[in-house]
Amino acid sequence: xxxxxxxxxxxxxxxxxxxxxxxxxxxxxxxxxxxxxxxxxxxxxxxxxxxxxxxxxxxxxxxxxxxxxxxxxxxxxxxxxxxxxxxxxxxxxxxxxxxxxxxxxxxxxxxxxxxxxxxxxxxxxxxxxxxxxxxxxxxxxxxxxxxxxxxxxxxxxxxxxxxxxxxxxxxxxxxxxxxxxxxxxxxxxxxxxxxxxxxxxxxxxxxxxxxxxxxxxxxxxxxxxxxxxxxxxxxxxxxxxxxxxxxxxxxxxxxxxxxxxxxxxxxxxxxxxxxxxxxxxxxxxxxxxxxxxxxxxxxxx
Numbered sequence: 001x002x003x004x005x006x007x008x009x010x011x012x013x014x015x016x017x018x019x020x021x022x023x024x025x026x027x028x029x030x031x032x033x034x035x036x037x038x039x040x041x042x043x044x045x046x047x048x049x050x051x052x053x054x055x056x057x058x059x060x061x062x063x064x065x066x067x068x069x070x071x072x073x074x075x076x077x078x079x080x081x082x083x084x085x086x087x088x089x090x091x092x093x094x095x096x097x098x099x100x101x102x103x104x105x106x107x108x109x110x111x112x113x114x115x116x117x118x119x120x121x122x123x124x125x126x127x128x129x130x131x132x133x134x135x136x137x138x139x140x141x142x143x144x145x146x147x148x149x150x151x152x153x154x155x156x157x158x159x160x161x162x163x164x165x166x167x168x169x170x171x172x173x174x175x176x177x178x179x180x181x182x183x184x185x186x187x188x189x190x191x192x193x194x195x196x197x198x199x200x201x202x203x204x205x206x207x208x209x210x211x212x213x214x215x216x217x218x219x220x221x222x223x224x225x226x227x228x229x230x231x232x233x234x235x236x237x238x239x240x241x242x243x244x245x246x247x248x249x250x251x252x253x254x255x256x257x258x259x260x261x262x263x264x265x266x267x268x269x270x271x272x273x274x275x276x277x278x279x280x281x282x283x284x285x286x287x288x289x290x291x292x293x294x295x296x297x298x299x300x301x
Contacts, residue, residue, distance in 0.1 A: 005067070007074070009043040012036055013051060013064070014071035020057030043067070060140070069141030069156060073277055076144065080281050093121040094283045099138065099146040101131035102196065103165060103246045104272065106229035109147065112294030116286050124287075130199060131272060138275055144284055145276035147291075157275045160292055163299025164269040168250050169206060169262040171242035176260050180242070184262060185210035192241035193219040197227045202244045206268060244268055248298065272299065 016025040016036060026033040044051050051064035060068050079094060100109050105128055113124055127143055129136075134146035138154045153159045169188075171180065179191035188207050195203055204218025211217060226235045229246075236243045237258050245259070247267070253259040274291055276284055 012039040072141045093123045097125040097143040099127045099134035099143045102229040108298035112291045115290035160274045162272040162295035166247040167244040167268040170259040172239040175239040192222040194241040194243035
């Protein structure tokens with residue numbers, strides 16, 4: 001049982017994962033590398049699982065991720081308890097780590113953080129990741145909470161619905177005149193397209209839906225990868241290609257005729273959820289309430 005795991009061994013495993021090697025962990029813990037190795041081996045014997053892949057840097061196995069997540073949650077509870085007991089160091093803030101997708105980060109999420117009460121003092125560590133992959137950071141114990149597209153709770157986490165982020169297929173007027181003269185479902189399959197990165201499937205899925213195909217046959221292989229939300233919108237506005245732009249970013253550009261909507265009746269909605277550790281943490285609870293309230297205003301219900 002997790003409650004029976006020796007805390008020194010659990011903390012040692014976390015330090016090895018964070019530092020990347022046994023030697024670096026030994027230096028951080030001010031013990032010998034042999035002591036670090038013995039603690040990790042003892043923990044593996046106690047759990048009956050291999051917890052680390054001995055590469056450089058080391059990587060936790062799936063079982064190791066469970067223990068690492070437990071270690072991080074334990075550290076969070078310890079910091080909260082110290083703060084409530086008045087034992088926190090002078091000026092030491094409470095750190096809250098969150099994984100958030102780029103489009104949320106560039107539109108509504110930072111405004112949500114301004115709603116969080118100033119006391120107790122918090123500092124945020126944000127990790128930008130695609131909404132389809134933010135849950136993996138929770139699973140690995142690297143963040144305490146995440147904005148994710150998955151409604152399936154990560155083990156040890158709770159889930160709340162945030163809303164739907166709407167995307168519109170758009171292009172610059174000149175681009176539309178040059179490339180999109182024929183039937184849209186055929187034109188988009190050949191026209192240059194802007195995508196966020198190589199894992200971004202939004203544009204391909206949109207074309208497949210228009211063409212009523214599955215699997216292959218997505219957007220054109222002529223594509224530009226622009227891995228920032230602001231840069232993505234600028235690339236589409238500049239005429240490098242067409243793309244699915246968040247509605248909140250597209251509205252003004254559409255009104256100014258800098259973009260045209262390619263399929264007003266074919267918007268794409270991506271559901272977003274808030275997942276967080278199941279911890280009685282005042283700091284995490286305050287962040288969650290602010291995020292849910294801001295999402296209710298910014299996202300579609």
